[in-house]
Amino acid sequence: MSISSADVDKIAKLAKLDLSEDEREKFSSQLSDIVSYMEKLNRLDTKDVEPLAHVNDLMNVSREDKSRPSMEKEDVFKNSPQNDNEFFLVPKVLKT
Amino acid sequence: MGMPGVLPVLNEQTVEYGVKAGIAMNCKIASYSRFARKNYFYPDSPKGYQISQFEEPLCENGYITIGSDSGSKKIGITRIHLEEDAGKSMHEPNRPESKVDLNRAGVPLLEIVSEPDLRSPEESYEYLVKLKQILRYLDISDCNMEEGSLRCDANISIRELGEEKFGTKTELKNMNSFRGVEKALHAEIKRQKETLESGGKIVQATNLWDENSGEIRQMRAKEGSDDYRYFPEPDIVPFTVDEAYVKIIKENLPELPEKRNARFVSEYELKNEHALVLTASRGVAEYFEELATLTGDPKNSANWVMGNINRVLNEKEKPIGEFAIPPVRLAELIKSVSDGGISISAAKSVFDEMLTDESSVESIIEKLGLKQVSDSSEIDKIVQGVIDSNPEEAERYKSGEGKLKGWFVGQIMKASHGKANPQIANESLDRLLNIDS
Numbered sequence: 001m002s003i004s005s006a007d008v009d010k011i012a013k014l015a016k017l018d019l020s021e022d023e024r025e026k027f028s029s030q031l032s033d034i035v036s037y038m039e040k041l042n043r044l045d046t047k048d049v050e051p052l053a054h055v056n057d058l059m060n061v062s063r064e065d066k067s068r069p070s071m072e073k074e075d076v077f078k079n080s081p082q083n084d085n086e087f088f089l090v091p092k093v094l095k096t
Numbered sequence: 097m098g099m100p101g102v103l104p105v106l107n108e109q110t111v112e113y114g115v116k117a118g119i120a121m122n123c124k125i126a127s128y129s130r131f132a133r134k135n136y137f138y139p140d141s142p143k144g145y146q147i148s149q150f151e152e153p154l155c156e157n158g159y160i161t162i163g164s165d166s167g168s169k170k171i172g173i174t175r176i177h178l179e180e181d182a183g184k185s186m187h188e189p190n191r192p193e194s195k196v197d198l199n200r201a202g203v204p205l206l207e208i209v210s211e212p213d214l215r216s217p218e219e220s221y222e223y224l225v226k227l228k229q230i231l232r233y234l235d236i237s238d239c240n241m242e243e244g245s246l247r248c249d250a251n252i253s254i255r256e257l258g259e260e261k262f263g264t265k266t267e268l269k270n271m272n273s274f275r276g277v278e279k280a281l282h283a284e285i286k287r288q289k290e291t292l293e294s295g296g297k298i299v300q301a302t303n304l305w306d307e308n309s310g311e312i313r314q315m316r317a318k319e320g321s322d323d324y325r326y327f328p329e330p331d332i333v334p335f336t337v338d339e340a341y342v343k344i345i346k347e348n349l350p351e352l353p354e355k356r357n358a359r360f361v362s363e364y365e366l367k368n369e370h371a372l373v374l375t376a377s378r379g380v381a382e383y384f385e386e387l388a389t390l391t392g393d394p395k396n397s398a399n400w401v402m403g404n405i406n407r408v409l410n411e412k413e414k415p416i417g418e419f420a421i422p423p424v425r426l427a428e429l430i431k432s433v434s435d436g437g438i439s440i441s442a443a444k445s446v447f448d449e450m451l452t453d454e455s456s457v458e459s460i461i462e463k464l465g466l467k468q469v470s471d472s473s474e475i476d477k478i479v480q481g482v483i484d485s486n487p488e489e490a491e492r493y494k495s496g497e498g499k500l501k502g503w504f505v506g507q508i509m510k511a512s513h514g515k516a517n518p519q520i521a522n523e524s525l526d527r528l529l530n531i532d533s
């Protein structure tokens with residue numbers, strides 16, 4: 001299976017990536033290789049194999065509903081590029 | 097939130113809430129359930145995905161009933177699943193940036209998805225009221241839309257009369273009250289109609305409701321369906337809900353509104369419309385039951401709850417949980433009326449005083465000077481006074497104008513400041529005027 005340039009565009013858009021024409025071509029062939037390689041798996045007969053939802057054999061790992069002290073506001077904001085001491089500020093995401 | 101070194105763990109309480117809601121809404125509870133990653137980029141979710149459920153949600157295929165016995169309708173519940181909440185983003189006009197509040201990011205959330213069974217904004221409103229009633233009975237959420245403890249996205253499409261296929265739907269967000277949902281749906285229906293009638297096409301989109309202007313604003317067009325690229329969540333392992341667990345929860349479920357309503361009608365012989373008012377919230381229903389048990393007089397208790405108590409709760413916009421008079425004190429007051437200690441109108445004054453005064457009913461009656469006068473010689477004096485100052489009416493009443501009796505009793509009550517025992521006043525009037533009653 002080959003990944004077309006349009007497929008790469010869609011993936012780039014979903015991942016919020018800007019790609020140059022060169023990159024698009026490069027990734028198109030690279031992604032095609034990856035998908036082709038993965039297609040080898042289709043040769044396996046999985047008729048009697050249960051679908052796997054999780055690689056761990058664990059089930060039912062949970063915790064009690066208990067609140068614990070959290071981080072102080074000053075610490076929360078320490079690494080933020082921009083804030084107003086109440087909220088994180090981000091480039092406008094909605095035209096109003 | 098995706099803090100470095102932090103991994104999510106399933107909160108047990110949310111599973112219990114989910115199962116409770118699922119049972120109450122007649123769903124099939126999945127014995128095996130797992131989480132999925134829903135991938136999208138938006139500042140309200142810094143880690144770039146939301147942990148949700150996709151395949152194998154906790155509950156599926158249920159329904160709730162809206163409307164009354166005469167016109168009830170089942171609204172299908174597609175699924176109830178567990179997920180994490182995202183942050184909250186705010187977009188103020190005339191500001192170059194959006195604000196993001198991540199306090200609720202990662203907090204557990206129940207998402208309830210209904211079938212496309214709702215046919216009008218009014219039905220949608222009714223559905224929300226019912227949903228809230230059930231969730232509050234179950235103590236899962238206080239369902240306050242203004243505070244965000246219940247949120248609602250509404251999908252809406254229109255179609256020509258007789259057409260079987262649904263039209264293209266749009267999604268509405270940003271409503272902050274049930275009435276807001278109703279209004280937004282009306283506005284969107286109008287917008288879709290106008291678009292189609294002027295030859296336009298409905299574009300699948302997410303639109304924002306603006307409560308202040310009453311307008312719909314387009315937020316983002318959806319090109320085809322959203323591509324969230326769900327995949328099994330690797331950080332949370334699958335979980336099982338066994339039959340024994342479901343059984344325990346089922347057995348401990350509180351009596352739900354519909355059942356309670358039916359029981360109030362049969363057990364307390366209340367009218368259905370009254371039972372509906374009394375079972376609207378679990379708190380009110382429980383208050384009423386306690387009061388009815390204490391007084392042994394369900395009808396009278398119902399009247400107090402539906403009348404004076406509801407009046408106060410509406411005026412103060414408070415839930416019954418914050419009502420100042422506990423059932424045991426109100427029962428005392430009701431007893432004072434049935435014992436002839438005070439009149440009904442005096443009881444209302446005592447009731448109002450009890451809202452702020454916690455002393456005993458007896459002492460409040462004393463304080464307000466509302467103790468009913470049942471001493472016949474004292475009442476005779478008041479009645480004689482009324483007769484003396486209205487000789488003409490007394491004459492007419494004596495000569496058979498029976499309807500004047502009510503007027504006289506009114507005058508007597510006035511003269512006694514509402515304290516005269518009406519029955520004794522009645523007897524006194526007729527006795528003093530030599531009328532056989």
